[in-house]
Amino acid sequence: xxxxxxxxxxxxxxxxxxxxxxxxxxxxxxxxxxxxxxxxxxxxxxxxxxxxxxxxxxxxxxxxxxxxxxxxxxxxxxxxxxxxxxxxxxxxxxxxxxxxxxxxxxxxxxxxxxxxxxxxxxxxxxxxxxxxxxxxxxxxxxxxxxxxxxxxxxxxxxxxxxxxxxxxxxxxxxxxxxxxxxxxxxxxxxxxxxxxxxxxxxxxxxxxxxxxxxxxxxxxxxxxxxxxxxxxxxxxxxxxxxxxxxxxxxxxxxxxxxxxxxxxxxxxxxxxxxxxxxxxxxxxxxxxxxxxxxxxxxxxxxxxxxxxxxxxxxxxxxxxxxxxx
Amino acid sequence: xxxxxxxxxxxxxxxxxxxxxxxxxxxxxxxxxxxxxxxxxxxxxxxxxxxxxxxxxxxxxxxxxxxxxxxxxxxxxxxxxxxxxxxxxxxxxxxxxxxxxx
Numbered sequence: 001x002x003x004x005x006x007x008x009x010x011x012x013x014x015x016x017x018x019x020x021x022x023x024x025x026x027x028x029x030x031x032x033x034x035x036x037x038x039x040x041x042x043x044x045x046x047x048x049x050x051x052x053x054x055x056x057x058x059x060x061x062x063x064x065x066x067x068x069x070x071x072x073x074x075x076x077x078x079x080x081x082x083x084x085x086x087x088x089x090x091x092x093x094x095x096x097x098x099x100x101x102x103x104x105x106x107x108x109x110x111x112x113x114x115x116x117x118x119x120x121x122x123x124x125x126x127x128x129x130x131x132x133x134x135x136x137x138x139x140x141x142x143x144x145x146x147x148x149x150x151x152x153x154x155x156x157x158x159x160x161x162x163x164x165x166x167x168x169x170x171x172x173x174x175x176x177x178x179x180x181x182x183x184x185x186x187x188x189x190x191x192x193x194x195x196x197x198x199x200x201x202x203x204x205x206x207x208x209x210x211x212x213x214x215x216x217x218x219x220x221x222x223x224x225x226x227x228x229x230x231x232x233x234x235x236x237x238x239x240x241x242x243x244x245x246x247x248x249x250x251x252x253x254x255x256x257x258x259x260x261x262x263x264x265x266x267x268x269x270x271x272x273x274x275x276x277x278x279x280x281x282x283x284x285x286x287x288x289x290x291x292x293x294x295x296x297x298x299x300x301x302x303x304x305x306x307x308x309x310x311x312x313x314x315x316x317x318x319x320x321x322x323x324x325x
Numbered sequence: 326x327x328x329x330x331x332x333x334x335x336x337x338x339x340x341x342x343x344x345x346x347x348x349x350x351x352x353x354x355x356x357x358x359x360x361x362x363x364x365x366x367x368x369x370x371x372x373x374x375x376x377x378x379x380x381x382x383x384x385x386x387x388x389x390x391x392x393x394x395x396x397x398x399x400x401x402x403x404x405x406x407x408x409x410x411x412x413x414x415x416x417x418x419x420x421x422x423x424x425x426x427x
Contacts, residue, residue: 033375040378160405161344220377227371281381285340289409293382294370301377 007118007314015211016309019218024226031216039213040110040278044179046202046209047113047131052187053195054128063258064129067268070254071133074272075140078247079105083148085243090236092295098149099284099291100236103300104243105141106276107134109176110217111305113210115270115313122317124263128187130271135180137271139171142283149288159289167286174279214309221302228298236295240303244273248316256323266313266320273312275300327420330427331396332388335403336362337412339383344406349389352398355427357389384411390419390427 007013022029082101086092092100112134119126187195195202229237251272255265277300284291333354337345342359349357362384364373374383389396396416403414421427 030375033380036375036378159341159344159409160402161341161346161348163343163347166343217378223373223376227376277377278379281377281379282340285338285381285410289338289341289411297377297379297382 003118003122003314003318004311006121008310010118010121011207011211012114012117012214013310016214016218016221016306019215019220020222020225020306021218023219023222026226029219031212031219036213036216039209039216041175041179042202042209043113043206043213044109044176045183046206047109047116048180048183049187049195049198049202051128051131052184052189053192055132055184056188056191057128060129064127066258067129067133067260067264068136070258071137071268071271072140074247074251074254074268075105075107075137076144077105078250078272079141079144079148081246081250082239082243083145085246086236086239090239091233092236094153095149095288095291096295098145099288100239100296100299101148102141102145102284103275103277103280103296104247104304105137105144106139106280107137107271108274108276108300108305108308109134109180109278110213111270111274111308111313112267114214114309115267115316117207117210118313119263119266119317124266126263126267127261130264130267131180131184133268134271135177135184138174138177138276138279141276142171142280142287145284146287162286167283170286171279171283174282176278217301217305221306224298225302228294228302231292231294232298236299237303240275240299241307244275244304244308244312247272248312248319252316252319252323255320262317262320262324265324266317269316269320270308270313273304273316274308275304277301277305327422328424330390330419330421330424331393331416332390332419333396333399333414333416335387335412335414336365336384337387337407338381338410339385340381341406341410341412342385342387344410345387345403345412348399348402348406349387352395352402354389354391354395354399357387360386360388362386390421392427
């Protein structure tokens with residue numbers, strides 16, 4: 001209960017709530033687009049650098065490789081469950097269900113960043129390689145979703161003007177993957193001495209920048225909810241709340257088998273439970289343009305993101321603590 | 326003094342912009358300009374630039390001025406593109422000062 005309260009009353013969640021409320025109340029407040037994009041690049045650089053420095057401290061053992069494999073496996077498998085749940089319980093057609101499932105197999109890096117802050121506040125330390133796990137979990141879900149969309153259907157002709165490899169470029173070389181993996185490598189190469197020189201920019205202001213970014217996320221989530229909720233039936237809306245719990249439960253089982261420490265188990269649960277709203281929506285517009293963005297973006301950004309931020313993260317940490325004693 | 330040409334105006338989702346530009350280039354139009362679209366309304370939905378971080382719902386406007394033949398070459402492919410992606414296309418006659426540029 002203390003964990004839940006301290007998360008709910010943390011500045012980052014309160015700023016998110018401020019943005020969400022402002023958007024729902026139709027406030028005209030905005031954060032300039034270029035500034036918001038700059039903030040997201042900053043956060044990904046900061047978390048990548050930090051993870052890289054921590055990775056440089058220890059060797060990449062067989063255990064680390066197995067966690068990487070587990071992350072990729074989760075990203076491949078979770079869309080299967082999400083797709084099945086949506087097809088059984090909601091009125092979404094095959095294309096919309098597959099596109100939505102891709103979002104739930106991929107990850108939200110902002111949820112990951114917020115979770116690391118909650119975990120630090122609880123006095124626990126996460127492993128640097130979890131940043132690499134986050135990057136590895138971005139893309140596989142998209143492949144599964146494309147297979148699900150095409151399964152049993154005739155292969156659609158290529159879209160006019162499309163070029164071979166454009167989807168793979170979008171999936172594997174999108175800004176979040178490039179910045180996250182690049183910063184991880186730079187942190188790993190430059191190590192602690194390199195990090196010390198840039199710490200005043202990337203470490204000290206991190207929490208404040210995260211609050212500013214979450215204010216913008218709240219605005220985006222609120223606007224998405226306001227405009228997109230009409231597209232969702234009740235069962236699809238509820239899916240945005242129960243799917244993260246199913247994904248987190250599966251991730252906790254995998255983390256338990258791999259004997260991951262409490263903080264890393266909680267982070268793997270967060271990664272599995274989170275839904276993408278940066279990389280996957282862009283990829284879906286290229287790969288499945290018939291899918292309705294108002295459905296998958298409203299669910300991932302308007303329903304699952306706030307749920308994870310306010311309730312999910314402390315819940316996953318609590319369960320990880322219970323499992324690991 | 327002025328010379329008649331055809332102006333093609335395509336409003337299309339940003340993610341399909343490169344596909345549309347490839348169609349224009351392949352058809353041999355001499356050039357085009359892409360502008361960001363701020364907001365709009367259609368099919369009972371409001372849309373707005375800058376609504377989500379992925380920018381996957383942003384729209385752009387592509388303008389191309391050319392002779393009739395390249396524009397006619399473009400239309401069939403553009404029709405196929407707009408079967409898949411969100412967008413609208415229109416053409417109209419315009420008058421230009423320097424015909425050699427188009």
